[in-house]
Amino acid sequence: MTDYRTWERRTPRQRLVRFTLGLLTIVVAVVAWTLLDVNYSYLTSSPEEFMDLFNRMYPPNMTYSGEILSPLIETVHIAVLGTALAIVLSVPVALLGAANTTPNRASFLLGKFIISASRSVNVIIWALVFVIIFGSGALAGVLAIGLRSIGFCSKLIAEAIEEIDPGQVEAVKATGANSLESAIYAIMPQIKPAIVGVSTYRWDINVRSSTIIGFVGAGGIGVELNTAINTFQWQNVLTILIAILALVVFSEVVSAYLRRKVR
Amino acid sequence: MLSVTDLQKTYPSGDEALKGVSIDVTGSETVAMIGPSGAGKSTFIRCVNRLTEPSGGSVELDGVEVTALSSDDLREARRDMGMIFQEYNLVERLTVMENVLSGRLGYVSTWQAFRRNFPPEDVERAYEVLDRVGLADHENNRADELSGGQRQRVGIARAILQRPKILLVDEPTSSLDPETSKAVMDLLTEIAAEDDIPVLINIHEVDLAQEYAERIVGLRDGELVFEGTPDDLDETAKGQIYRGEEIPDVTTGAQQSATTDGDATEGATEEGEIRRG
Numbered sequence: 001m002t003d004y005r006t007w008e009r010r011t012p013r014q015r016l017v018r019f020t021l022g023l024l025t026i027v028v029a030v031v032a033w034t035l036l037d038v039n040y041s042y043l044t045s046s047p048e049e050f051m052d053l054f055n056r057m058y059p060p061n062m063t064y065s066g067e068i069l070s071p072l073i074e075t076v077h078i079a080v081l082g083t084a085l086a087i088v089l090s091v092p093v094a095l096l097g098a099a100n101t102t103p104n105r106a107s108f109l110l111g112k113f114i115i116s117a118s119r120s121v122n123v124i125i126w127a128l129v130f131v132i133i134f135g136s137g138a139l140a141g142v143l144a145i146g147l148r149s150i151g152f153c154s155k156l157i158a159e160a161i162e163e164i165d166p167g168q169v170e171a172v173k174a175t176g177a178n179s180l181e182s183a184i185y186a187i188m189p190q191i192k193p194a195i196v197g198v199s200t201y202r203w204d205i206n207v208r209s210s211t212i213i214g215f216v217g218a219g220g221i222g223v224e225l226n227t228a229i230n231t232f233q234w235q236n237v238l239t240i241l242i243a244i245l246a247l248v249v250f251s252e253v254v255s256a257y258l259r260r261k262v263r
Numbered sequence: 264m265l266s267v268t269d270l271q272k273t274y275p276s277g278d279e280a281l282k283g284v285s286i287d288v289t290g291s292e293t294v295a296m297i298g299p300s301g302a303g304k305s306t307f308i309r310c311v312n313r314l315t316e317p318s319g320g321s322v323e324l325d326g327v328e329v330t331a332l333s334s335d336d337l338r339e340a341r342r343d344m345g346m347i348f349q350e351y352n353l354v355e356r357l358t359v360m361e362n363v364l365s366g367r368l369g370y371v372s373t374w375q376a377f378r379r380n381f382p383p384e385d386v387e388r389a390y391e392v393l394d395r396v397g398l399a400d401h402e403n404n405r406a407d408e409l410s411g412g413q414r415q416r417v418g419i420a421r422a423i424l425q426r427p428k429i430l431l432v433d434e435p436t437s438s439l440d441p442e443t444s445k446a447v448m449d450l451l452t453e454i455a456a457e458d459d460i461p462v463l464i465n466i467h468e469v470d471l472a473q474e475y476a477e478r479i480v481g482l483r484d485g486e487l488v489f490e491g492t493p494d495d496l497d498e499t500a501k502g503q504i505y506r507g508e509e510i511p512d513v514t515t516g517a518q519q520s521a522t523t524d525g526d527a528t529e530g531a532t533e534e535g536e537i538r539r540g
Contacts, residue, residue: 171352176342176369181376189356
């Protein structure tokens with residue numbers, strides 16, 4: 001009789017670990033569901049509510065569209081300035097946060113800390129903080145957008161720095177250039193496409209963020225939207241929503257085009 | 264004159280790449296360093312300008328002890344050592360002119376470097392050197408638009424623009440086809456001769472080494488196992504360098520008698536010195 005060889009994809013130990021992890025996932029989901037205590041009666045009335053809201057919104061108030069043009073433009077300005085601020089501050093932070101360019105362990109941790117700190121706070125919270133400090137208006141918005149973007153931009157630029165060809169930097173250093181000169185001469189050209197790509201991509205995200213920070217008074221179209229909702233001017237609300245959609249599509253097209261252009 | 268004494272390099276992995284190598288490069292001679300892959304040739308060249316930090320020994324260039332310099336002084340010393348790389352190591356996204364002028368970065372301020380504002384005499388000389396290496400009118404091409412041979416010519420131009428006291432050349436032809444290799448070697452040795460610059464060149468093509476070098480040193484397992492003229496590099500010596508073969512006693516005997524007095528018939532082993540590995 002032939003003694004067949006046996007083969008199993010996983011060891012019994014691995015199977016046990018996988019089973020336990022699966023079970024744990026289900027338990028967490030069930031616990032979350034039960035503790036949330038959702039009121040399902042609203043679910044049954046929601047189609048009615050939706051039609052009601054839609055009837056109040058439709059048709060959009062076209063005469064209002066002239067009035068929102070200037071806050072829309074302000075929204076774009078906030079996104080542009082916020083992104084510019086973020087990029088200017090991101091390059092040094094990225095140099096600290098990239099393993100191959102950071103001077104020492106402490107500076108590396110500092111870079112990583114700035115990146116995490118900026119990313120861990122939502123743009124609305126940044127906006128709230130800056131509205132309190134600088135008063136309501138576009139300045140608070142620009143700072144909120146800028147600080148929130150530093151982490152994102154630095155992280156991606158730091159990754160680009162870690163992927164550069166070290167030979168080019170070495171060759172420039174071998175001529176007797178100092179660290180700053182080799183950064184300018186050999187690192188910058190290599191990360192330029194990443195910087196352009198990251199900044200247009202982030203600008204696109206920031207246009208979307210800029211439309212909501214107005215809810216806490218940080219300028220832009222969000223201020224108008226907030227006012228319209230609070231005063232039940234639903235036709236104006238729909239006009240603003242359509243305008244925001246158009247703006248976001250526009251920024252996505254521009255950003256996609258620019259990123260394709262840069263090599 | 265470059266004087267390397269007992270240079271050692273042990274990598275953190277415990278790998279002993281150089282086990283005490285001593286070489287002098289004087290006047291305007293071209294010295295070729297040959298040896299199998301992994302013998303430590305690149306490590307040696309890179310230890311000379313401290314792109315790789317040596318673990319022991321000393322490197323002295325015109326009386327300056329390079330191995331003892333602080334990082335500021337090392338930058339100054341590097342200006343005197345032009346380096347040419349196997350993979351060219353041009354900044355690919357910069358223009359040919361920017362790459363050539365980067366040879367002057369050790370002499371301009373950071374702000375000038377940022378604005379690409381080099382002294383007019385540097386720019387003038389860059390044009391001349393570009394013309395000399397056969398790349399006139401290519402100054403505004405981006406480096407990544409060039410062929411391999413053209414890129415290595417830019418690499419040579421960049422090193423020459425430093426006005427170095429020595430050229431360190433690391434496998435300049437390994438990425439090139441045989442025809443281009445010869446053209447690049449011709450250019451390199453001609454320019455070095457014109458400007459009176461000594462050349463220390465790592466090369467694994469033995470025929471190129473014999474054709475272009477005035478002196479050949481053989482490295483095996485981090486140790487110098489051969490030193491002599493191209494004519495001294497016979498099959499025995501190649502066997503010693505590339506396959507670690509022991510030298511028959513007869514050869515060693517003949518060698519010793521030949522070193523004292525050389526005439527035309529014994530020219531093959533004149534000054535030749537084969538060291539046991």
